[in-house]
Amino acid sequence: xxxxxxxxxxxxxxxxxxxxxxxxxxxxxxxxxxxxxxxxxxxxxxxxxxxxxxxxxxxxxxxxxxxxxxxxxxxxxxxxxxxxxxxxxxxxxxxxxxxxxxxxxxxxxxxxxxxxxxxxxxxxxxxxxxxxxxxxxxxxxxxxxxxxxxxxxxxxxxxxxxxxxxxxxxxxxxxxxxxxxxxxxxxxxxxxxxxxxxxxxxxxxxxxxxxxxxxxxxxxxxxxxxxxxxxxxxxxxxxxxxxxxxxxxxxxxxxxxxxxxxxxxxxxxxxxxxxxxxxxxxxxxxxxxxxxxxxxxxxxxxxxxxxxxxxxxxxxxxxxxxxxxxxxxxxxxxxxxxxxxxxxxxxxxxxxxxxxxxxxxxxxxxxxxxx
Amino acid sequence: xxxxxxxxxxxxxxxxxxxxxxxxxxxxxxxxxxxxxxxxxxxxxxxxxxxxxxxxxxxxxxxxxxxxxxxxxxxxxxxxxxxxxxxxxxxxxxxxxxxxxxxxxxxxxxxxxxxxxxxxxxxxxxxxxxxxxxxxxxxxxxxxxxxxxxxxxxxxxxxxxxxxxxxxxxxxxxxx
Numbered sequence: 001x002x003x004x005x006x007x008x009x010x011x012x013x014x015x016x017x018x019x020x021x022x023x024x025x026x027x028x029x030x031x032x033x034x035x036x037x038x039x040x041x042x043x044x045x046x047x048x049x050x051x052x053x054x055x056x057x058x059x060x061x062x063x064x065x066x067x068x069x070x071x072x073x074x075x076x077x078x079x080x081x082x083x084x085x086x087x088x089x090x091x092x093x094x095x096x097x098x099x100x101x102x103x104x105x106x107x108x109x110x111x112x113x114x115x116x117x118x119x120x121x122x123x124x125x126x127x128x129x130x131x132x133x134x135x136x137x138x139x140x141x142x143x144x145x146x147x148x149x150x151x152x153x154x155x156x157x158x159x160x161x162x163x164x165x166x167x168x169x170x171x172x173x174x175x176x177x178x179x180x181x182x183x184x185x186x187x188x189x190x191x192x193x194x195x196x197x198x199x200x201x202x203x204x205x206x207x208x209x210x211x212x213x214x215x216x217x218x219x220x221x222x223x224x225x226x227x228x229x230x231x232x233x234x235x236x237x238x239x240x241x242x243x244x245x246x247x248x249x250x251x252x253x254x255x256x257x258x259x260x261x262x263x264x265x266x267x268x269x270x271x272x273x274x275x276x277x278x279x280x281x282x283x284x285x286x287x288x289x290x291x292x293x294x295x296x297x298x299x300x301x302x303x304x305x306x307x308x309x310x311x312x313x314x315x316x317x318x319x320x321x322x323x324x325x326x327x328x329x330x331x332x333x334x335x336x337x338x339x340x341x342x343x344x345x346x347x348x349x350x351x352x353x354x355x356x357x358x359x360x361x362x363x364x365x366x367x368x369x370x371x
Numbered sequence: 372x373x374x375x376x377x378x379x380x381x382x383x384x385x386x387x388x389x390x391x392x393x394x395x396x397x398x399x400x401x402x403x404x405x406x407x408x409x410x411x412x413x414x415x416x417x418x419x420x421x422x423x424x425x426x427x428x429x430x431x432x433x434x435x436x437x438x439x440x441x442x443x444x445x446x447x448x449x450x451x452x453x454x455x456x457x458x459x460x461x462x463x464x465x466x467x468x469x470x471x472x473x474x475x476x477x478x479x480x481x482x483x484x485x486x487x488x489x490x491x492x493x494x495x496x497x498x499x500x501x502x503x504x505x506x507x508x509x510x511x512x513x514x515x516x517x518x519x520x521x522x523x524x525x526x527x528x529x530x531x532x533x534x535x536x537x538x539x540x541x542x543x544x545x546x547x
Contacts, residue, residue: 003545004544009541009545012540012541012544013537013538013541016534016537016538016541017534017537019537020534020536020537020540021533023533023536024433024529024532024533026433028528034428034430034431035429036434037431037432038420038425041417041422041432041436042417042421042422044417045410045413045414045417046413048413048417048420048436049409049410049412049413051436052399052408052409052412052413052416052436052440053399053540054536054540055399055437056396056399056400056485056535056541057485057489057540057543058536059396060482060485060486060489061489061504061508061539062478062508063486063512064486064489064490064493064504064505064509065490065493065505065509066486068401068509070493070505072502072505072506072510075502076432076499076502076503076522077520078522083507101476133407148407150414152421172533175521175538178542213475215414251538269416270535292421298421299418299421299422301420303500327503329479340418341418342414342418343426358407369526
């Protein structure tokens with residue numbers, strides 16, 4: 001990498017500074033620091049990368065200037081010109097007593113850039129606030145969060161609710177005095193809603209509007225509609241009629257009473273799942289193990305007698321290089337199994353053992369077809 | 372736990388690397404300057420971290436993290452040996468390096484290179500940062516000792532260490 005543009009440089013500096021500060025905080029026993037560090041790591045692969053690199057750099061630093069060509073005394077003298085000739089011990093005492101020191105030009109230069117870094121570092125103390133820095137604020141008051149393919153992120157909202165965003169997903173969020181509105185624009189998210197009866201929490205897709213007061217539920221925008229799974233508590237589900245949701249703002253205005261009378265609102269309890277089609281039909285079923293629907297948080301993919309088309313579709317959400325199914329009939333074959341989202345090899349192994357299939361692995365990608 | 376941990380003050384990462392894998396450091400040493408190359412490792416480590424329960428992680432996050440990373444690198448290597456790859460510099464280096472323990476203390480080119488680049492980058496830091504890094508990292512002083520030697524507060528020493536490391540990473544990334 002050669003020289004960066006100012007914006008990239010600023011961002012990279014922020015990340016490097018963050019990683020370096022975490023490394024520092026782990027040096028001494030500090031209750032709570034480990035927990036905060038772990039949740040920072042779990043925020044993004046990028047944090048993991050920056051931290052690992054910082055570790056390696058720090059490790060290499062122990063052998064810096066191994067030939068000892070640099071002279072400490074000269075550097076101390078440059079930092080404190082008037083004390084250059086005094087023994088170090090006195091210098092230390094003066095510092096402890098808080099006597100004003102005369103900074104060198106270099107130190108002053110360092111200070112001005114330090115001020116910039118401090119401003120940056122101030123944001124690091126509050127991770128919840130830090131997370132907002134990643135998002136795009138739009139003029140209409142909608143704040144957007146996005147994840148890349150393979151990435152998962154967790155966000156805490158200003159009301160204390162938490163959003164877990166799955167791979168390749170996109171939400172827009174707007175809070176007002178009376179509403180908490182979320183638009184799921186792409187992908188899947190799990191919501192742990194902080195209880196607040198005065199401000200309903202509403203999640204909408206093109207197909208459905210889900211309203212909760214305080215609960216935990218998952219919303220997944222699939223190609224064929226929207227699937228809502230309730231982990232805890234209950235939510236209200238209604239189809240999003242074109243007239244009420246097509247414009248981003250309209251889902252937000254007014255209470256549920258203002259929705260057209262025709263709109264059937266369905267109550268969904270824990271361990272229930274609703275599927276809302278594009279056409280607005282709602283089907284509800286009981287699910288035996290509702291936590292399976294949020295296994296994605298542990299990057300596990302669970303399939304129970306599902307078609308290969310669905311399974312590969314799920315895997316591909318996590319892959320930048322998708323698995324392709326070719327030819328008739330191959331998508332309709334059904335399988336059951338539990339996989340790691342990051343380990344497509346395990347799926348490929350299973351498929352390769354199926355005598356009816358040919359699995360073709362080449363640098364161009366993985367193609368599966370019937371024999 | 373108020374005992375001063377002098378060993379960790381000079382190189383927390385060092386002891387953690389010793390406990391785990393020199394291979395990991397070699398892998399990373401090559402990637403400090405080409406940051407994006409560490410993405411594969413980070414993705415995989417991240418994915419596995421998500422599967423570990425927080426209670427376990429929090430007990431000793433650093434050694435857990437390095438343990439996972441070392442494991443992932445070993446797997447990368449095994450996987451590469453199975454794949455049809457014509458030439459890969461990592462693999463070539465690793466094949467030359469069977470029997471890691473027998474070669475303790477030997478410098479690998481990537482570590483040597485990183486060290487030389489760090490020495491050059493050090494000159495680009497403000498003097499105050501240079502001073503603190505030399506006292507703490509090269510001479511192995513505790514923060515209290517370094518504070519006394521430099522005529523700075525312990526807090527400032529800590530701040531300079533954090534800043535200097537971050538700056539070094541940016542300088543390294545920008546120097547071809």
